[in-house]
Amino acid sequence: GVVRTHVRLDVGCNPMCFATLPILTPAPEGGEPCESPDSTRNLLVVSETGKFSVFRHFRPVWSASLTKHLPVAIAACRVQGVDGVMVSMSDDGRVLASFMGTDASTNPLVPKRTKALAAAKAQASAARKGDTALESKHSGGKENQEALANVVDELRRAEDLEYEAMDCEHRRLLEKIRTLHKRQQNESDNALGGGGGVGPNLLVRVQSPAVLDSLSVADAAAARSDPAAGSFAFRGDGQPVQATVKVYLSHRRPGPLHDVRVTLKLPEPFVCSESCVAVDEVPGAGRTAAPPTPLILQLPVRIRSDALPTSLDATVVCIYKTGRGAIRTSETNFRLPFFLAARVRPAIKNSVSKITLDTEGDAARLSVVFDEMLRQPGVPAEIAEAVSGATSNVVSFDFFNGANVTVLASKSGGRYRVQGRLVGHLCLAAEELQRRLAARSEPAEVTFADPLPLDGLFQVIDDHHHARLDVARASSTLNDRAYQYRLVQKRLLARFKDKNAPPLKGLDALLSVTHEQIMAASDSLASAQKRVFETGCDLAASVRLLNFLAALKYPRLSAEDQRVLAAHFSPNVLECTGLEMGWEELTDAAVTHLLRTSLAKAPRATAPGSGGGSTKPTLAADPAKLKKHISILFDRLAKGAHPAIRQADDFDAVETGSMVPLATETKS
Numbered sequence: 001g002v003v004r005t006h007v008r009l010d011v012g013c014n015p016m017c018f019a020t021l022p023i024l025t026p027a028p029e030g031g032e033p034c035e036s037p038d039s040t041r042n043l044l045v046v047s048e049t050g051k052f053s054v055f056r057h058f059r060p061v062w063s064a065s066l067t068k069h070l071p072v073a074i075a076a077c078r079v080q081g082v083d084g085v086m087v088s089m090s091d092d093g094r095v096l097a098s099f100m101g102t103d104a105s106t107n108p109l110v111p112k113r114t115k116a117l118a119a120a121k122a123q124a125s126a127a128r129k130g131d132t133a134l135e136s137k138h139s140g141g142k143e144n145q146e147a148l149a150n151v152v153d154e155l156r157r158a159e160d161l162e163y164e165a166m167d168c169e170h171r172r173l174l175e176k177i178r179t180l181h182k183r184q185q186n187e188s189d190n191a192l193g194g195g196g197g198v199g200p201n202l203l204v205r206v207q208s209p210a211v212l213d214s215l216s217v218a219d220a221a222a223a224r225s226d227p228a229a230g231s232f233a234f235r236g237d238g239q240p241v242q243a244t245v246k247v248y249l250s251h252r253r254p255g256p257l258h259d260v261r262v263t264l265k266l267p268e269p270f271v272c273s274e275s276c277v278a279v280d281e282v283p284g285a286g287r288t289a290a291p292p293t294p295l296i297l298q299l300p301v302r303i304r305s306d307a308l309p310t311s312l313d314a315t316v317v318c319i320y321k322t323g324r325g326a327i328r329t330s331e332t333n334f335r336l337p338f339f340l341a342a343r344v345r346p347a348i349k350n351s352v353s354k355i356t357l358d359t360e361g362d363a364a365r366l367s368v369v370f371d372e373m374l375r376q377p378g379v380p381a382e383i384a385e386a387v388s389g390a391t392s393n394v395v396s397f398d399f400f401n402g403a404n405v406t407v408l409a410s411k412s413g414g415r416y417r418v419q420g421r422l423v424g425h426l427c428l429a430a431e432e433l434q435r436r437l438a439a440r441s442e443p444a445e446v447t448f449a450d451p452l453p454l455d456g457l458f459q460v461i462d463d464h465h466h467a468r469l470d471v472a473r474a475s476s477t478l479n480d481r482a483y484q485y486r487l488v489q490k491r492l493l494a495r496f497k498d499k500n501a502p503p504l505k506g507l508d509a510l511l512s513v514t515h516e517q518i519m520a521a522s523d524s525l526a527s528a529q530k531r532v533f534e535t536g537c538d539l540a541a542s543v544r545l546l547n548f549l550a551a552l553k554y555p556r557l558s559a560e561d562q563r564v565l566a567a568h569f570s571p572n573v574l575e576c577t578g579l580e581m582g583w584e585e586l587t588d589a590a591v592t593h594l595l596r597t598s599l600a601k602a603p604r605a606t607a608p609g610s611g612g613g614s615t616k617p618t619l620a621a622d623p624a625k626l627k628k629h630i631s632i633l634f635d636r637l638a639k640g641a642h643p644a645i646r647q648a649d650d651f652d653a654v655e656t657g658s659m660v661p662l663a664t665e666t667k668s
Contacts, residue, residue: 005058007055007058009045009047009053014047014048015045015046015047015048016046016047016048016070016071016072017046017071017072017073017074017088018043018044018045018046018074019044019074019075019076020041020042020043020044021041021042021043021044021054021076021084022035022041022042022076023035023040023041023042023056024083025037040056040057042054042055042056042061043055043056043058044074044076044086046071046074046088048070049065049070050065050066050068050069050070050071051063051064051065052064052065052066052086052100054100062100064100066096066098069088069090069094069096070090070091071088071089071090071096072089072090072091073088073089074086074087074088074089075087075088079097082099084099084100085097085098085099086098086099086100201251201252201253201257201320201322201328202249202250202251202252202257202260202282202318202320202328202330203248203249203250203251203252203292203294204247204248204249204316204318204330204332205247205248205294205332206245206246206247206248206316206332206334207245207246207247207248208245208334208335208336208337209243209244209245209246209301209337209340210337210372211243211339211372211375211376211377212235212239212241212242212243212339212340212376212377212378213239213242213243213244213300214239214377215239215240215242220238220239220240223240223242224238224240231304231305231306232302232303232304232305233302233303233304233305233400235343235377235378236378236380237377237378239377239378240302241302241303241340241343241400242300242301242302243300243301243336243337243339243340244298244299244300244301245264245272245298245299245300245301245314245334245336246296246297246298246299247262247264247296247297247299247316248294248295248296248297249262249279249282249294249295249296249297249318250282250283250284250285250292250293250294250295251282251283251284251285251292252284252285252292253284253285254284254285255284256281256282256283256284257281257282257284257320258280258281258282258321259278259279259280259320259321260278260279260282260318260319260320261276261277261278261279261318261319261320262276262277262278262279262297262316262317262318263275263276263277263316263317263318263319264276264299264301264314264315264316265314265315265316265317266301266314266336267309267310267311267312267313267314268307268309268310268537268540268574269303269304269305269306269307269308269309269401269537270301270302270303270304270309270314270336270340270341271301271302271303271304272299272300272301272302273300273302274299274300275299277297277299279295279297282295282320283295301336301340303340303341303400304400305400305401306401306530306533306534307401307533307534307537308399308401308403308424308425308534308537308538308541309341309342309399309428309537309541310424310427310537310540310541310544310571310573310574311428311540311541311544311571312335312336312337312338312340312341312428312431312432313333313334313335313336314333314334314335314336315331315332315333315334316331316332316334317329317330317331317332318330318331318332337372338370338373338428338432339372339373339376341399341400341428342373342397342398342399342400342405342428342429343373343376343378343379343397343398343400344370344373344374344376344379344383344384344387344395344396344397344398345383345396345397345398345404346383346386346396347386347387347392347394347395347396347406348396348404348406349406350404350406350419350420350421351419352419352420352421352422353419353420353421353422353423353425353426353453353456354417354418354419354420354426355417355418355419355426355430355448355450355453355545355549356415356416356417356418356448356449356450357415357416357417357418357430357433357434357446357447357448357552358414358415358416358446358447358448358449359414359415359416359437359444359445359446359447360414360444360445361414361442361444362412362413362414363393363409363410363411363413363414363415363416364409364437364440364444365393365409366387366393366394366395366407366409367387367388367395369433369436369437369440370395370436373395373397374387374388392408393408393409393410393411394406394407394408394409395407397429399425401534403420403421403422403425404420404421404425405418405419405420405425405426405428405429406418406419406420407429407433414444416433418430418433422456422459422460422538422542423453423456423457423459423460423541423542423545424460424537424538424539424540424541424542424545425541426545427541427542427544427545427548428541430545430548430549431544431548433446434446434548434552446552447552447553447555448549448552448553449553452546452549452550452553452634453545453546453549454546454630454631454634456542457542457543457546457630458627458630460535460538460539460542461539461584461623461626461627462623463535463538463539464532464535464536464538464539464573464583464584465584465622465623467528467531467532467534467535468532468582468584468619469619469621470524470528470531470532471525471528471529471532472619473528474521474524474525474528475525477521477524478518478521478522478525481514481517481518481521482518484514485511485514485515485518488507488510488511488514489511491507492504492507492508492511495507533574536573536574536583537573537574539573539583540571540572540573540574541571543569543570543571543573544571546569546634547562547565547566547569547571550562550565550634550637554637554638556640556642557637557642557643558642558644560644561642561643561644563644564594564598564643564644565637565643567590568587568590568591568593568594568643569587569590569591569630569633570583570586570587570590581617581618581619582619584619584620584623584626585617585618585619585620586617587626587630588617588625588626588629589617591626591629591630591633592629594633594643595629595632595633595636597645598641598642598643598644598645599633599636599637599641599643603641603645604645
């Protein structure tokens with residue numbers, strides 16, 4: 001087709017999805033409405049801010065909004081005899097059925113009392129004039145006039161509307177709508193199993209291991225003879241570094257639950273040989289009041305030795321079907337033990353990168369804080385005795401990729417220093433120290449007063465960016481050599497097909513050399529990709545440490561502020577594997593958006609328009625722009641800005657024509 005016309009939308013109205021809506025015309029004699037005879041349809045456009053706009057002949061005719069539900073797909077359908085129900089789905093799989101309302105009435109709104117008053121006045125006027133029809137109907141004459149006068153007086157007294165009662169009724173209706181919305185939200189959260197891993201039918205509990213596994217001699221020998229054993233970590237006694245996570249499943253309703261899929265999601269570089277388990281049947285509750293006997297799944301977790309651990313947070317996701325066939329999910333978060341990521345070693349001095357954490361009171365004994373690290377199998381007795389009996393309050397840990405970190409406690413005052421070679425090496429030790437101090441019988445509140453280690457972060461960003469540039473160059477070289485190889489093959493094939501083939505003139509030698517160059521380029525690309533993975537783990541740990549220290553340094557940041565900050569300045573580096581659009585480009589765009597919205601001098605919900613078309617971010621030659629934006633981000637946090645903007649509840653604006661949710665459902 002051809003373009004008929006185009007419309008420029010308002011600033012901040014970037015479309016996310018659209019749909020066409022039929023224009024219904026009423027059918028004669030009360031039948032079902034039908035579409036317009038000329039087959040014209042309305043256009044529904046949904047923006048990134050949740051604004052729903054309906055256009056007819058490219059002119060806006062209706063608008064509504066949802067502030068907490070941003071659809072990526074939408075369709076109009078008929079639900080329970082109601083036309084015009086908007087069914088939308090957000091990017092997290094949440095489905096919302098909402099109603100945009102009805103067309104405004106073109107006739108003025110006249111109360112029934114006013115209509116009755118006008119009719120009574122007309123009858124009274126006719127009675128005074130001695131209308132013959134009225135005289136024949138009412139034989140009373142004078143008595144009829146008095147009765148009509150009384151009716152007129154009563155209706156006149158009732159003419160004034162009770163606005164206070166109407167306001168009270170309106171408030172009660174809004175309260176019922178809010179209550180219904182909260183109940184539906186709670187039911188949706190229970191269906192997802194958020195918070196405690198409790199869904200409507202399935203109970204999930206995860207037990208984190210308390211000690212490393214000690215395998216038998218045969219199992220340990222089999223683990224060492226595994227072809228992939230070179231990439232896994234082993235202890236000093238030859239045993240693999242492995243711990244078993246136990247998942248308890250039970251059905252709280254009578255009868256078993258069938259076809260349950262259990263998935264274990266682990267951060268890098270932790271792996272599980274059975275990350276996805278199919279359970280045929282989960283036992284249900286009996287007729288007695290006793291709780292059901294759970295089904296226990298044992299999932300062995302190991303760690304590779306080729307990268308730095310970035311996090312200890314893991315998730316168990318269970319997918320199952322209810323009795324009615326609806327798919328539900330139950331998600332349970334837990335934390336892996338620190339001894340699965342590191343091991344105790346003799347104290348070392350490595351203060352290239354360091355941070356200082358402050359607490360009130362005297363510093364705790366580190367051998368007591370990390371006592372279970374000294375009791376793990378495979379820890380030499382001399383190392384455990386040296387750490388426990390040392391006069392200095394210090395403990396060092398080795399990660400299985402070769403990195404190390406040291407924790408020192410001051411002799412006077414509650415100050416702890418965490419130091420290592422790179423900023424990312426300090427992340428897990430600092431988080432574990434803060435968590436263990438807070439979990440003691442006398443909890444200690446940890447604060448951070450020093451400047452944030454942005455210089456160390458920028459060094460890791462440079463390393464990761466250079467590794468990505470190496471991958472881009474190696475990919476380009478491999479593409480060129482492969483293209484050259486195909487050209488030489490075509491020429492050789494043409495020579496071989498010719499009956500009177502001319503001499504090869506070195507084409508066979510060129511083909512062999514090109515093949516060697518392809519193999520060399522492939523090796524270079526593999527090495528560069530491995531370097532990107534290693535630096536990506538360092539960068540993820542560094543970003544996570546910066547977010548952790550920002551929460552300690554600026555205690556005014558709420559949980560929502562921390563969540564928004566982690567969403568824009570994200571530690572999920574390994575998930576951004578694009579060659580031209582990787583973590584640097586995505587983070588630069590996200591941080592720029594944050595600086596132009598909630599962290600702007602005048603905070604706003606949406607970013608102002610740039611005036612030109614949007615451009616796709618590409619791999620830059622230098623990450624200087626990204627580092628500048630990160631510096632501005634933390635500078636504005638230091639000045640008291642908040643990343644999260646409080647938005648009004650969806651139903652606070654029902655009076656102004658916002659969309660009213662009808663039902664919500666979670667979709668797996």
